[in-house]
Amino acid sequence: MHDHPSTPGPARSGSRVRSAVVALTLGAALFTAGAIGLAPDGSTTARSAPHTAPARGSLGALQARVRKTPKDADAWAALGMSYVQQARTTADPATYERAEKALRRSLAVRRDDNTGAQIGMGALAAARHDFPTALDWARRATTTDPYSSVAQGVLADAYTQLGRYPASYRAVQRMNDLRPDAPALARASYTFELRGRTDEAAALMRRSLDAASTSGERSFAHSVLSGLALQTGDTRGALREAETGLRNAPGDSALLEARARARAALGQTRRAVADYRAAIAVAPLPHYLLGLGELEQSLGHREQAEAQYAVLRGQETVRRTGRTPADTDAILFEADHGSPARAVAMAQEALRTRPFIAVHDAYAWALHRAGRDREALRQADQALALGTRSALFRYHRGVVRHALGDDTAARSDLEAALRTEPRFHPLHAATARALLQRIDETP
Template sequence: MHRPKDPPAPALRRRRHLRNTAVTLALGAVLFTVGAVGLSPAGSGRPDTPATASPAAGQARGIEAMRERVRRLPKDPVSWADLGMALVQQARTTADQAAYAQAETALRRSLTLRPAENLHAEIGMGALAAARHHFRDALTWAREAVATSPMTPASYGVLADALTQLGRYEDAEDAVQKMADLRPDSSSLARASYTFELRGDTGRAKALMERALRAAGTPGERAFAHTHLASLAQESGDPATALRQADAGLADVPRDPGLLAARAKAHAARGEFGRAVADHTAAVAAAPLPQYLLEFGELQQSLGHREEAEGQYAVLRAQETLRRAGGAPADTDAILFEADHGDPRRAVTMAEAAVRERPFIAVHDAYAWALHRAGRDERALVHADKALAPGTRSALFLYHRGAIQQALGDTAAARRDLRRALAIDPSFHPLYAPEARSAVRRLGGTP
C-alpha cells in the first residue's frame, strides 16, 4: 500500500479569515534568523555529513573542502559565497565569533568578483546580517536576492526571517507563503510550522513540522525537524514525546547540540536529573551558545549545585563582555541572564537597545522581565502584553506577566496567568515553575 502523498503547500492564511497574527520567536532561541535549514539557493542549509560524525567535525571538514575549492578557483564567486555561507553556519552553531568575520571576508570577495545579481552572496550576506542581529541589513540583502531571482525559495526564507524579527509579521507570512508555493520542501514547511506555532496553533505546527521531517533530505534537516518537534512537545507539557523525538534525531545525528539540549530538558522534566546534566554538558561542549549555557546553569542552580551553575554563568559573562566590546545587539538570553543573575538596570539598558533594533515578542518579553526586576512594573506590563498579543502559547511569557501583575497588586490577573503557564507546561523552567506553583497557592488558587 502506498502512503498518501502530502498535500500541497499550506495556506498560511485562510483567505484572511484568521485574525491578524504575529510570527514570532519563542523560547529565547532564534529558530530561523539565519535560516537554519534551506539557506543556500540549492536548498541545503548545512553540509551533509555522515551520521556518525559530530556536527562540528563535519562542518570543519566541509569548510576545509570549500577553502580548497577557492584556492583552486580563486575567481569563482559562487565558491566564495558558499564558503561564506558555511562559515556563517559554523559561527551560529559553535559561537565562534571569528568565523563571522571570515564569513564576511569570503562573501565580500564573492561580491567583488560579481558585484551585481550575485544570488549566492546576497543570500549569504542576508544570513550573516541576521546572525549578527542586524535585521534591517538582512532585509536589504534579502530584497536584493529576491530581485535577482524572484523564483528562488531561499531568498524568501531570508526575507521572512528578517521581517519576522523586525515585527512585520503579515509581510513575513506572505514571504513564507511564497516560499512554500515555490517549493514545499523541508525549509519552507518548517517556517510554515513556525508561523502556526506562534499563533498558538500547536496542532497545525506539529503537522507541518512532521511534513518537514518527511521532506528532509539531509541529516542536518532531519535533526532540525526532530529538535523542533521535541520543543513543541516539551512546551505543551509532554516530555515523553519530546524525549522520543530527541532520541530519534540523535540516532540519526549523534552529538547534535540542539538535540542534546532538547533531550536534557525532557529528562529534567521527567525528574531524570543525572541524565539531564549529562546531556547539557555534552550540548555546551559542542556549542557553548548562550541559550544552552543559561538553561544548564539554571538547572544546576535548581539542583543546589551552585558552583557548577556559576561555571556556566562565568562563560555567559565572558561572552557578554565580548558582545559589548563588539557593539553587537544583546540577545534575549543575555538580557534575561543579566536581569536574573546580574544587574537588572543594565538588563533594561540592553533590552531598550535590543527592542529598537528588533521589535519582536521575545525581545518584548525579555524587556518586560528586565523592567520588572528593576522595579518598573507598570512599564513592564506594557511589554509583557506585547509579548503575548499574538496568542503565542508560552508558559514562560505567561509566568513573567503573572509575576508583574502580582507586583502591581492585580491578584486575579496574576493567578490567571500563572495557572495558565502551569497548565501549558508544568516544568517550563527549573527555577520559576516551582515559584509559579507557590505563588498560585499564596494567591488563593490551586496550581
C-alpha cells in the first residue's frame, strides 16, 4: 500500500468520514458474510491502496543521509521504505534485500519505539506475500504508536490478505478516525469494492482523489476509478479516468495498464497492445505480462504471446529460488499455459500464508484445469462469498458448474460475467459466450 510520510499526532475527529453518505459503517451489516483484493476489478493481483509509509526525500538523498549519519534510525527506516516502494514498481527482488538490510539497521540502532522501521518491516513482508509476518510487524507498530494511521493501514492490509475481513474493516475505520487522508479513504473505498458495492467504492475513491497530496496518490486514484468503471460496464469512463491520470503522470505503469484494459474492452486492440508494452517497459510486473500475452494470443500473435510467457516463466524460476509464495497471476498462468497440477500445488502453498479471496479463485481454476471440479466449486464459492464483483471469478465458477452438470447455475454465472464486462478477458470472454450458446442449445 502506498504510504504516508510521517506518523500522525493524536487522533483527530473522524467526522469527515462518518458524515459522508458513503462513510464506513462498521456495524453488523458490514460484517455479514457475503459482503469482500484481488483486485475485484477483474485482475489477479491484490491491489494496494496508496503506500503506507513513504520515505521523505529521494532515494539518493536518503542514501547520502545514512552515510553522513549512520546512527540515524529514522533515516535508515525511511531508506528501507523507499526501497520497498522501488521494488514494488520495478519487480526487482534484489531491492527487497536492500530494504530489509536498511530496516534491520534502523532497528539495530533503535530497537524500541521505532514505529517507522516496524511499519517498513510490515510493508516489506506484505510485498513478499508473507502476510502472517506482516501482521506481526503491524501489531508491533500499532502498539508502539496507537495513533499512527500509517500503522493501521499496514494492519488493515495484512488482515485483508489473511482473509480476516471484519478485523480489516475495523483497522480501516481506525485509520480514518485518526487521519481521513487519501490513503485512508482509498482503503475505505477498497472495503466497499471487495463487497461488490462499486458505487460507494467509487464515491470514496473520488474523495481520496480530492484529498490526494502527491502525484502518486492522484495516479493511484485514477487507476482505481478506471477499474471500477470497467466493473460497471462504463468502458468510456474507464478510458477517460486512465487518460486523465496519464496527462499528469504520462509514465505511470499502472495507468498505462488501466488504459490498456479499457482500450481492449472497447475493441481498440492495437492501442491496448501499445499501452501494455509501454507499461512493461516501465515495470515488467506479472499481471502486465500476462495481460499482454493473452491479448496477443487472442489476436493470433502466438510468437509475441510466447515472448511474454517466456518472461513469466523466468520470473517463476526466480520466485521458486527465493521460496516466495506464488501470486495469483502466476497460478492462473500455470493453470492455463503450463501444468495444472503444478498450479494446484502453487495455490495450496499460497493459501497457507494468504487465505484471500483471489487466491481461492486461482485455486479453484487450477483445480478445475486439473480435473478436480468438486473441490474447485468449494474454492470458487469462497472466492465469491463476500459479493465481490468480478467477471473473472464468475466465469471461473460458471465453467466449474458446467463441468459438474449444473447448467442452470453455470448460465447464471456466465451471464453475470458478460453482462457488464463483455470483454472481461481476451481469451475467456469468447469461451464464455461459446459455452453459453452450447448450454442454450442443449435440449
